[in-house]
Amino acid sequence: ELEVQRAKELIEQKLAEEEEEEKRLKEDGTREPPAVERMSTPELEEEKRYGPRNRGLEAVKGQERVRKSSVDLRREIIDVGSIQRLIELRKQRRQRREERAATPEPPPPPEPLEIEGPVEPETFLRAAVQGKMPIIEKFLADGGSPDTCDE
Template sequence: MDQGVKWATELIDQKLALEEEQQKHSASSLTSANPPEVARTDTPLLEDEKRHGVKHKGIEGIKGHERVRKSSVDLRREIIEVGGTQYLFELCKKPRKKKEEKKPEPEPEEITGPVTNEDFLKAAVQGKLNMAEKFLVDGGSPDTCDEFRRTALHRASLEGHVEIAEKLLARGATVDFRDRLDSTAMHWACRGGHLEVVKLLQEKGANLNVKDKLLSTPLHVATRTGMVDIVEHLLNNGVDANSRDREGESALHDAVRLNRYKIIKMLILHGADMMAKNMAGKTPTDLVQLWQTDTRDVLEKQEPDATEMPA
């Protein structure tokens, strides 16, 4: 392995190990504000996404993140405080609650009148397949869009509604239809983090290297969103790992700036150029160099007995 690649991957592994260690001893909860409507996204928001990552992954809100479990030390302390070993015995004696029976899904509401363009686009967001089907059966265009040229396929891709996306494509929806920011459904599927939609669009002939107005590819978007599985899929399907956006930056520049360590390692192993300069003359390696000092300082400050307390 090339010495530069070896050095970078080892440094990333060290950073990942440090993050995992810190996560073991801290619980985190994530709250999300109400996300903006799709139609509200504009060029400044795309610029902000590039700098700080994607804040809102879907119209209905950000997916829940796995909660960090309590450490064994905290658990043992909690048991002692509420009654020690006897408490465990009492817990074992308590009958287990029966699992609640899964309620049958409500029947889709019957649609009597015609479906308007606005209702059709809302149906794509909300996953209302019957309403979308009614619109299409009545002769509505699958490429119907709003004032920002966002189609139902854009919206369904962002939300991960695979069945609606399949129906739209079967009815002739343009797979690489561009909105006002030149984003396609593939960009929106990557932004929403929906691998199944990405695969569906790819199967229907979507361009994996298509660029939006910032010259960002789906790989750029998936990197900024932190969607490791989508990045891996795109790289395994031969996308250009060194494609540059409007500022001359590759996905590796984005990954380094946003501390996407797993993605950084993946990109490097798939041939991303660590010495590629952006318009400001900076390479990903220039940014990685900053980690070396930062990581070393953090590791040196770790107290040897800080990770575990006696029971």
């Protein structure tokens, strides 16, 4: 609960700072972008071909859209109580990781020290790839060709 309370306080603090900054900008004389006027079809066609006339205005609109959506998202997280759910999910993930780390993988079965019977060429090639020296030595000692892979 302390984490949830702390998160709420931080979000509220950020929202308050953003609102103060917006008020300060308005008081400093910085004007909001002018409202979009009705445009005739020829003007719209011209804008399609050559791009917007005032690119700075488009950038400001994009920034406002992002800011508004992030503020809305923060409020939604607080309103719905999603913070608590996010904390629970994080705890569950952490527990799963700890459980995986706590259960070690079973060791591979030990290989027999003495190899009985002749070694097949296919087994020799697998042993060569895996670096199993006793099998390789047994194959060669039985008269197997070291050039088996070329055959």
